Amino acid sequence: MKVLVIEDSPADVAIIRSLLLSSKDPPMELVSFPRLATGLEFLSSTPVDLILLDLSLPDSHGLESVQRTLAAAIANPVIVLTGQDDDELAAEALREGVQDYLIKSNLNQEALLRSIRYSVERKRSALALRESEKRYRLLEEASDTGVWDWDLITNKVYFSPTWKRQLGHGDSEVPNLFEEWERRLHPDDRPRTLEAVERFLTGQSGLFHQEFRLLHKDGSYRWILSRGGTLRDADDKPYRFLGTHVDITESKKVEEDLRRLGAAINQSAEIVLITDLSGSIEYANPAFEHITGYTFSEIKGRKVNVLKSGQHSRRFYQEFWKTILGGQVWRGRFINRKKDGTLYTQDATVSPIVGAGNRAAHFVLVGRDITHEIELESQVRQMQKMEAIGHLAGGIAHDFNNSLQVILAYTQFALRMFPPSSAGHEDLSRVVKAATRAADLTRQLLAFGRKSDLNIAPFDIEPVIKELIKFLEHTIPASIAVSSEIERDLPEVVADATQVHQVLMNLCLNARDAMPHGGRLLLKAAGLKVEAAPRVEGTEIADGDYVEIEVRDTGVGIPPEIQPRIFEPFFTTKEQGKGTGLGLASTYGIVRQHGGMIRCQSQLGEGTSFKVYLPAKPSRPQPAESTQSLEELPRGSGLLLVAEDQEPILQLTARCLEELGYTVLRASNGEEALNMFSSRADEIRLVLLDMQMPVMDGERCFKRIQAISPRARVVVASGFVDSDIRQHLNEIGVREIVQKPYRIPELARIIRRVLDSEA
Known part of the structure; x- marks a missing residue:
């Protein structure tokens, strides 16, 4: 061990040398300098293991010597030697960083060697600790x-x-x-x-x-x-x-973002599916489970072709895989198969999930179930088609009405030529009856797809049922036996006969569809007095007299779980294209519009019964007025103006009115009628005005007539009058409306009633 002694007293140096050189453990080598400057100069060029420092030197003294030495000997232990027994100075020196403090007068070999050993060890430990702290601090900062x-x-x-x-x-x-x-x-x-x-x-x-x-x-x-x-x-x-x-x-x-993303995926109504590059399913969200019926545990690891429906061609799938394996996003529509075998349609986007090396590692599919939307679109298209057909049918029916008007009127003229009991009179009466039925059919065409204006009147339901059965016997399969049970002396039904016919037709056709392999179809009708009205789905009918009409089949029956929905619009269990879901909904609406009620009872495998309750009137039908002769009709006198663009109807109506005692002016369009009325307004007692005419239509002509003479009596004739049209005509001042094709007795009574009323 090399020891540097900085001591100006040769005697003290000699003592220190004698104490240290005799030590064999460890062996000592001493170098001494009398001044601090020369000692530190030596230290700068020569390494030593220990420094013994005197605090009273010629060129330095006290703590100054300690501070200068410690600054130069960073790695060396320093022991202070002093002749003063100064505790305060010793404490200051130790705080500065010296390892020990020895008083020369108490110095001996054992104390000196012990101090050297302890000082060297403490310095080594301090240096190690300092290095450890340095490494720790670097590690702390780096991490x-x-x-x-x-x-x-x-x-x-x-x-x-x-x-x-x-x-x-x-x-x-x-x-x-x-x-x-x-x-x-x-x-x-x-x-x-x-x-x-x-x-x-x-x-x-x-x-x-x-x-x-x-x-x-x-x-x-x-x-x-x-x-x-x-x-x-x-x-x-x-x-x-x-x-x-x-x-x-x-x-x-990041964790919160992932949590929100996970929650969004889990709560999304859209399917989220993740697969590997081969199409093996790695993740499916709850929407997938809800839509397909497969739980994630069931399909995890399985190929996506578990959903394959067979509705797409091989080329479709080839193009799909070619797109996504090429790193591109695929957008399109899948028709897939659920776990229960039913099909569903989804709009889907399939994207690659890019991993290491900028290569696709997975695929993610986001899909939206659009099955219901497609059904709605189909229903809307069907409704649009029905509306278009309705417009077409309306145009045809309007022209047909004009022809029926001529047939009915001239047939009634011809009836006058035969006695009531003759064969000719009977034949012509049948023509009137057939033309009247044809007029009812045209009203159905005109009402197709539009709000109907109910023509409620008492009528006998038995002929309607029998006529319907004859129709069904020629249109439904022979494997279905059709029969009826009609109570004797059945009261009249107070309803729109055409609408009731439509209700029964809807129910019978549904019954036919429920018996694909044949069966029995029964139509029953009986009177019923309601005192405690039965309730169905929260609805009720008032107490009173009703006719109960039952349509019963022996078909497959209606499952209990869907029975509450059968009257919902667009709800159908039929295959796509075989039903609109409007039949029972419109049936329900018609019955309720009449103040009636409809009930359904059904058992799977046994059949279904629909019971319709309609208000009744306990009286028999009155004789048909179609055969009433002109001589028996209300007559009158005075000048009437008839405006009609169809020449046969114009001449026919004018002839009938003239035979009833009136004088008639004829006009073939609205403008001509307006000119005639302007020139003879004081003479004309009543105007019969068709609504659809060229040059000037009936509505414009009516308003101009009202402007000339607000007290003018006007009867409007139209081929179709629904609730909206009737309301509009009433709002502009029309008080009487006759629907074409009108019969002469009906027209005669309306004209007489208007003329007899005060303007």
């Missing part, structure tokens, strides 16, 4: 991990610079107190975190591992992950609690 060390005895806490920096503070800005850490805890996290500390320190938990929020200098809170352990004494009592401190705020944000 961005803060450190805390809580002395449980003094309650002081060491917070490392990184710990403070993570909260936005400099090294001197945070007091080293436990209360400082506690104060910074987020209020929501404080009870839970302090409880965890208490449990750990009392040995109730084996590991301290907590996440909590601490207050940052900028006022925000940072998420912290803290792990720690304790040092315990011989009694297993903790006296230090230390650990690490990691800012996980960004990780928490």
Whole structure:
């Protein structure tokens, strides 16, 4: 061991040399200098293991010598030698960093050698500790991990610079107190975190591992992950609690983003499916399970072709795989098969999930079930088609009405030529009856797809049922036997006969469809007095007299779970294209519009019964008025104006009115009628005005006539009058409307009633 002695007293140097050179453990080599400057100069060029420093030198004295030596001998242990027994000076020197302080008068070999050994060892340990701290500090900074060390005895806490920096503070800005850490805890996290500390320190938990929020200098809170352990004494009592401190705020944000994304995917109504590159299913969200019927555990690892429906060609799938394996996004429509075998349609987007090397590692499908939308679109198209057919049928029916008008009127003229009991009269009466039925059919065509204006009147239901049965016998399969049971002296039904015919037709056709392999169809009718009205789905009918009409089949029956929905618009169990879902809905609406009720009872495998309750009138039908002669009709006199663009109808109507005693002016369009009325307004007692005419239509002509003479009597004739049209005509001042094709008795009574009323 080489020892540098800086001592100006040769005698003291000699003593030190004699004490050290006799030591064999370890062997000593001494170099001495009388001045500090020369000693430090030697030190700068020659390494030594230890420095013995006198504090009273010619060129330096006291603490100055200590400070200069320590500055030059950073790695060397320094022992101070002094002739003064000064405790304060010794303490100052030790605080500066010397290893020991020896008084020359007390110096002996044992004390000197012991001091040297201890000084060298302490310096080596201090250097090692300093190096360890340096490495630890570098590691702390590199890992961005803060450190805390809580002395449980003094309650002081060491917070490392990184710990403070993570909260936005400099090294001197945070007091080293436990209360400082506690104060910074987020209020929501404080009870839970302090409880965890208490449990750990009392040995109730084996590991301290907590996440909590601490207050940052900028006022925000940072998420912290803290792990720690304790040092315990011989009694297993903790006296230090230390650990690490990691800012996980960004990780928490990512975690929250992932949680929101996961929640969005799980709660999404759209299918989300993830597969590997071969199409094996790796993930499916709850919407997939809800729509397809497969649970994730059932299809995990299976190929997506488990959903294959057979509705797409091989080329379709080839193009699909070619697109996504090429790294492109595929957008299109799939028809897939559910677990129960039913098909569903989805709009889908399939995208590659890019992984390492910018290559696709997975595929993600996002799909929306559009089966219901397609059904709605189909229904809308069907409704549009029906509306178009309705317009076409309306145009045909309007022209047909004009022809029927001529047939009915001239047939009634011809009836006058035959006695009531003659064969000719009977034949012509049948022509009138057939033409009247044809007029009813045209009204059905005109009402197709539009709100009908109910023509409610008492009528006998028995002929309607019998006529329907004759029709069914020629149109339904022979394997279905049709029969009827009609109560004798059945009261009249107070309803629109055409609408009731439509209701019974709808029910019978449904019954036919329910018996694909044959069966029995029964139509029953009976009178019923309701005193405690039966209730169906919250509806009721008033007490009174009704006719109960039952349509019963022996078909497949209606499943109980769908019976509550059978009257919903667009609900149908028939295959696509074989039903609109409007039949029973319109049937229900017609019956309720009449103040009646419809009930359904059905058993699977046994059949279905629909019972319709319609208001009744206990009287028999009156004789048909179609055969009433002109001589028996109300007659009159005076000048009438008839405006009609169809020449046969114009001449026919004028002839009938003339035979009833009136004088008739004829006009073939609205403008001609207006000119005639303008020139003879004081003479014309009544105007019969067709609504559809060229040049000027009936509505414009009516308004111009009203402008000329507000008291003018006008009867409007139209081929179709629904509730909307009737309301509109009433709003513009029309008081009487006759629907074409009208019969002469009906027209005669209306004209007489208008003429007899006050304007």
